[in-house]
Amino acid sequence: MRCISVSFIPQEIYPVKTYVSEQLHKVIETLKQQQFLPEELSPQFTVERTRDKSHGDLATNLALTLAKPARSNPRQIAEKIVALLPGESAIKRVEIAGPGFINFFLDESWLAQQVKNALADPRMGVVRIQQPQTVVIDYSSPNLAKEMHVGHLRSTIIGDATARTLEFLGHRVIRQNHVGDWGTQFGMLLALMEERRQQGREISMELADLESFYREAKQRFDASPEFAVRARQLVVALQSGDETCLALWREFLAVSLSHCQKLYDRLGVSLGPDAVCGESAYNDDLPRVISDLDKAGLLTEDQGARCVFLEEFKGQDGTPLPMIVQKKDGGYLYATTDLAALRYRQNQLKAERILYFVDVRQSLHFQQLFAVARKAGFLAADTQTEHMGFGTVMGDDGKPFKTRTGGVAKLAELIDEAETRARALVAGKNPQMDTAELDEIGRVVGIASIKYADLSKNRSSDYLFSFDHMISFEGDTGPYMLYAYTRVASIFRKAGLDEKSITGEILLNEEIERELASSLIRFSEILTRVAERGTPHLLCGYLYELAASFSSFYKNCPVLGAESEPLRNSRLQLCQLTARILRQGLSLLGIGTLERM
RNA sequence: GCGCCAGUAGCUCAGUUGGAUAGAGCAUGUGACUUCUAAUCACAGGGCCGAGGGUUCGAAUCCUUCCUGGCGCGCCA
Numbered sequence: 001m002r003c004i005s006v007s008f009i010p011q012e013i014y015p016v017k018t019y020v021s022e023q024l025h026k027v028i029e030t031l032k033q034q035q036f037l038p039e040e041l042s043p044q045f046t047v048e049r050t051r052d053k054s055h056g057d058l059a060t061n062l063a064l065t066l067a068k069p070a071r072s073n074p075r076q077i078a079e080k081i082v083a084l085l086p087g088e089s090a091i092k093r094v095e096i097a098g099p100g101f102i103n104f105f106l107d108e109s110w111l112a113q114q115v116k117n118a119l120a121d122p123r124m125g126v127v128r129i130q131q132p133q134t135v136v137i138d139y140s141s142p143n144l145a146k147e148m149h150v151g152h153l154r155s156t157i158i159g160d161a162t163a164r165t166l167e168f169l170g171h172r173v174i175r176q177n178h179v180g181d182w183g184t185q186f187g188m189l190l191a192l193m194e195e196r197r198q199q200g201r202e203i204s205m206e207l208a209d210l211e212s213f214y215r216e217a218k219q220r221f222d223a224s225p226e227f228a229v230r231a232r233q234l235v236v237a238l239q240s241g242d243e244t245c246l247a248l249w250r251e252f253l254a255v256s257l258s259h260c261q262k263l264y265d266r267l268g269v270s271l272g273p274d275a276v277c278g279e280s281a282y283n284d285d286l287p288r289v290i291s292d293l294d295k296a297g298l299l300t301e302d303q304g305a306r307c308v309f310l311e312e313f314k315g316q317d318g319t320p321l322p323m324i325v326q327k328k329d330g331g332y333l334y335a336t337t338d339l340a341a342l343r344y345r346q347n348q349l350k351a352e353r354i355l356y357f358v359d360v361r362q363s364l365h366f367q368q369l370f371a372v373a374r375k376a377g378f379l380a381a382d383t384q385t386e387h388m389g390f391g392t393v394m395g396d397d398g399k400p401f402k403t404r405t406g407g408v409a410k411l412a413e414l415i416d417e418a419e420t421r422a423r424a425l426v427a428g429k430n431p432q433m434d435t436a437e438l439d440e441i442g443r444v445v446g447i448a449s450i451k452y453a454d455l456s457k458n459r460s461s462d463y464l465f466s467f468d469h470m471i472s473f474e475g476d477t478g479p480y481m482l483y484a485y486t487r488v489a490s491i492f493r494k495a496g497l498d499e500k501s502i503t504g505e506i507l508l509n510e511e512i513e514r515e516l517a518s519s520l521i522r523f524s525e526i527l528t529r530v531a532e533r534g535t536p537h538l539l540c541g542y543l544y545e546l547a548a549s550f551s552s553f554y555k556n557c558p559v560l561g562a563e564s565e566p567l568r569n570s571r572l573q574l575c576q577l578t579a580r581i582l583r584q585g586l587s588l589l590g591i592g593t594l595e596r597m
Numbered sequence: 598g599c600g601c602c603a604g605u606a607g608c609u610c611a612g613u614u615g616g617a618u619a620g621a622g623c624a625u626g627u628g629a630c631u632u633c634u635a636a637u638c639a640c641a642g643g644g645c646c647g648a649g650g651g652u653u654c655g656a657a658u659c660c661u662u663c664c665u666g667g668c669g670c671g672c673c674a
Contacts, residue, residue, distance in 0.1 A: 046615090046616080048613065049613070051612095051619095052617075055617070059616085061615090067654065183674075185674095279674090304672085313670095314600085314670095323671095324672050328672065329672085335674095361602095361668055364601075367601095389602090429636065469608090474622080475621085476610085476623090487633075487637085490634060491633050494633055495633080529613080537611085541621090548621090552639090554633075555637065555639085556638080597634090
């Protein structure tokens with residue numbers, strides 16, 4: 001053990017991890033000069049936050065990784081390293097523990113200073129990115145022929161949270177809602193619209209329930225040969241630009257898009273009409289995609305279809321797998337459209353990074369898409385493309401989520417049910433609350449429940465959708481997060497204080513206060529990782545930890561009734577920062593907060 | 598057949614890319630509401646990390662072989 005002090009006083013939230021790691025690199029250089037380590041060695045070590053408080057706040061395994069090259073005992077190496085470390089005000093003391101870990105204990109006054117800095121910063125210590133990228137994010141992207149259903153939830157919600165996070169960090173985010181607004185299925189829909197209009201029925205009424213309209217069109221298509229013929233004619237007419245047909249199509253899209261927009265608005269999803277850039281937008285470009293693939297020497301005709309074969313994708317019996325870009329009847333496929341979209345995002349939108357929040361089952365498609373686009377020169381060499389795949393939404397029975405009647409669950413109905421359930425629970429807790437407030441709280445809590453349940457799970461695995469889990473108001477749920485926030489808010493309300501009006505020192509004498517403080521200064525680090533990996537569940541995990549830490553603080557450390565004025569002011573400031581980070585963090589998840597509930 | 602993903606407490610899930618005694622929530626048991634909202638807090642029990650083998654100071658994590666489940670694999674999107 002060794003005590004050190006002095007020197008470095010950070011002016012902003014300084015990633016202490018980075019600092020420690022830099023110092024360790026210097027120590028390695030010194031050890032090389034002393035010929036204790038071979039000159040060419042570049043050890044792979046980590047500096048990590050510890051899980052167990054008895055191991056300090058940070059730990060490094062450097063000594064362990066050096067044991068072999070230095071041909072020495074790890075604990076002895078650790079002692080050598082510690083002796084070479086400079087004094088540092090952020091670190092109170094350093095210990096060598098276990099097989100040779102070096103543990104760093106953060107200094108409370110340093111921690112307190114970090115909290116002060118975060119309080120003074122409108123961004124709560126979240127660093128603005130040094131080199132902003134233009135990031136195109138493809139998410140939600142429903143099929144406009146049908147109503148949005150539970151399957152669209154994950155893409156929409158996870159994509160949106162990632163978009164907000166990237167934006168907050170300072171990136172230029174361009175949202176792209178690649179809606180399915182083109183293709184053969186529109187033939188039968190237009191045919192049914194036409195038929196209804198001839199019968200003198202009001203189209204807007206007919207389209208009020210898109211799902212049943214689609215079902216009926218499908219039934220008619222299957223049952224009536226005349227209807228099917230008309231549907232096919234309409235597809236041809238649509239694709240050849242027939243005006244009356246296009247007018248009908250636009251009318252349908254307008255209804256379907258406004259239905260989507262209503263859901264986005266209800267869900268608090270930051271997608272608007274400006275983000276809509278559907279399949280039809282690329283229609284005119286598709287022949288050019290084919291000819292450009294041909295020019296690049298990638299096109300092969302096989303059994304009448306035009307394909308791109310790539311060596312790295314093998315299908316059955318080891319033969320290369322084709323990516324079909326044009327059918328033998330001349331029609332194009334989604335691969336063609338995706339290539340066109342990719343090129344548009346690169347050339348017109350100037351994307352430096354393109355993210356796709358699409359079902360993980362399409363991963364082969366995206367691997368092929370990216371590979372072909374690169375070979376064809378549709379992408380700049382340093383443009384990143386990532387398929388942010390997600391798993392299937394499952395029901396309680398472990399099978400893909402269905403309604404009680406076995407049908408696909410409409411998103412609108414799921415939201416209705418969540419709001420109703422949330423409202424009932426809130427009403428049970430607050431019998432005297434008036435109807436208007438109950439409605440509002442039920443709405444916010446219902447939406448928060450759905451979104452938090454989805455966002456808090458790892459993107460890539462399947463996800464079990466269960467109202468009972470998400471709306472039980474206990475533990476790691478949306479309502480818990482909102483409740484934690486209202487408790488902070490109630491302190492300020494009770495005291496009649498404005499959040500911003502408190503000053504004074506930050507005192508971290510209680511272990512709980514220290515824990516809360518160390519949670520509070522990690523916000524920036526977490527957001528960076530969410531943005532890198534498209535994983536909002538890390539933000540959920542962090543906010544839950546913060547909320548839990550606050551709840552414990554709230555219970556055990558009286559704020560308004562603190563024993564002294566300086567302590568009261570210190571705690572009020574911890575409350576203030578907690579409130580701001582919870583509010584900001586939830587807002588990045590697309591979840592609103594309530595002042596009381 | 599080939600390929601991708603998953604398998605962690607009774608249930609739902611984490612696990613910081615190889616670190617120390619594998620963590621949360623629900624459920625179960627115990628304790629705490631004249632106190633800033635008990636939608637909470639404190640504490641307890643609960644594990645062959647699907648199985649075997651390997652790599653090394655050290656493996657839930659990497660390699661390998663199996664088992665189980667899901668999903669892809671030529672003209673739908």
